[in-house]
Amino acid sequence: MEALPGTHSTRLYLTVWSGLLVLTIAEVILAYMALSVGLMLTLLISFSLLKTALIVAYFMHLRFEKLSLTLTLIPALVICIILLFIFFPDSLRLLELRR
Amino acid sequence: MADTVSATRLSAWGGGGSPFAISSNKLGMWLFLVSDTLTFSALVIAYSYVRISTENWPRPFEGSSIFLATVMTFCLLSSSLTMVMAVESAKKARVKRTVGWLLATISGGLLFIILHTNEWLGLLHEGVTPFGNPWDVPLFGATFFTLTGLHMTHVTGGVIYLGTIAWGFAKGKFSAEDVEISGLYWHFVDLVWMFIFPMVYLLSCTL
Numbered sequence: 001m002e003a004l005p006g007t008h009s010t011r012l013y014l015t016v017w018s019g020l021l022v023l024t025i026a027e028v029i030l031a032y033m034a035l036s037v038g039l040m041l042t043l044l045i046s047f048s049l050l051k052t053a054l055i056v057a058y059f060m061h062l063r064f065e066k067l068s069l070t071l072t073l074i075p076a077l078v079i080c081i082i083l084l085f086i087f088f089p090d091s092l093r094l095l096e097l098r099r
Numbered sequence: 100m101a102d103t104v105s106a107t108r109l110s111a112w113g114g115g116g117s118p119f120a121i122s123s124n125k126l127g128m129w130l131f132l133v134s135d136t137l138t139f140s141a142l143v144i145a146y147s148y149v150r151i152s153t154e155n156w157p158r159p160f161e162g163s164s165i166f167l168a169t170v171m172t173f174c175l176l177s178s179s180l181t182m183v184m185a186v187e188s189a190k191k192a193r194v195k196r197t198v199g200w201l202l203a204t205i206s207g208g209l210l211f212i213i214l215h216t217n218e219w220l221g222l223l224h225e226g227v228t229p230f231g232n233p234w235d236v237p238l239f240g241a242t243f244f245t246l247t248g249l250h251m252t253h254v255t256g257g258v259i260y261l262g263t264i265a266w267g268f269a270k271g272k273f274s275a276e277d278v279e280i281s282g283l284y285w286h287f288v289d290l291v292w293m294f295i296f297p298m299v300y301l302l303s304c305t306l
Contacts, residue, residue: 007190017180024172024296028165031301044297051293059183059286061279066120068111069129076133080140087148094152 008064016058023051128280132287135253139291142249143298146242157234158303159227164218168300171214175289178207186282189268189275197278201265204285208258215251219244243299250295253288260284 027047030040057063062070111118119126150156160168185200229244231237264281267273 007187010184010187013180013183013187017176020176021173024169024176027297027301028169031165031297031304037302040302044301048293048297052290055179055286055290055293059179059289060283066118069119069121069126072119073129073133076136079137083140083144087144088151091148091151095154098152098154 012058016054020051020054023047122276125276125280125283128283132283135287139249139294142242142246143294146246146298149238149242153236153238155234155236156303157227157232157236157239159222159225160300160303162304164221165300165304167214167218168296171211172292172296174207174211174214175292178204178211179286179289181207182282182285186275186279189278192275194269194271198265198269201261201268201278205258205261205265208254208261208285211254212251212258215247215254219247246295246299250288250291253291257285257288 027044030043030047033040035043062073110116111120121129181200181203185197185204188196188200226233227240229240232240260281264273264278268278
């Protein structure tokens with residue numbers, strides 16, 4: 001059958017889905033390994049970001065949209081990162097104060 | 100001179116076309132998702148904040164609830180796969196197949212809601228409520244139930260949304276693009292769970 005514009009093969013979606021499942025299982029295995037909290041948090045967040053990237057790029061079709069739409073989504077990500085950098089140090093300060 | 104004017108008019112940013120090359124409906128959904136991202140990130144950060152600053156943070160999730168949460172993740176991921184299949188079928192104008200895939204997506208969402216409600220009831224039975232718990236860390240209940248509750252509200256809303264879309268698409272009231280836009284919402288709900296699952300469950304599992 002001739003491919004319609006904007007449609008993609010089932011195989012692509014199946015590959016992305018199995019990738020997401022593998023990453024999820026890797027996360028669960030990671031949770032049961034005796035790692036330091038810092039390393040565990042870094043690994044889990046990286047895996048989650050990778051899964052998000054896969055979902056947004058392929059399931060939500062962002063890879064096949066215009067670059068201007070992707071750029072419109074960047075400010076929200078920047079705000080999230082700024083919030084993290086403000087609140088994580090502050091929560092550690094609160095922990096010290098309570099001790 | 101006239102050439103520069105027409106060139107400006109023709110460029111997307113000069114009003115000559117759509118700068119995003121998508122319809123206003125789809126752009127509207129994307130912008131809603133951006134604002135929803137900020138809502139959820141505020142709640143996730145609030146959860147992390149109180150978790151780090153509390154020394155005896157409760158870790159009630161053991162083997163069986165981690166397994167259940169993994170099954171719930173599987174439900175959402177697979178419903179995302181059936182959702183893209185629905186969007187593909189809608190673009191190819193196969194109405195019956197689209198409705199079938201949408202119903203599969205809805206059942207994935209419903210299974211998630213059932214498993215999650217069951218987990219909540221179990222916790223409530225153990226005395227873990229939004230206002231207090233046996234470990235005397237009321238902030239755990241407050242942040243846990245707010246975060247997962249808002250996500251569950253999104254899943255419930257999504258099930259109703261997809262139901263409406265499936266009904267309307269079968270009747271010819273909605274276009275393939277409406278199915279695609281509802282898909283954007285559904286994938287977003289899946290995406291948020293990809294952060295709640297490791298942050299709330301995996302980081303709190305008791306070995």
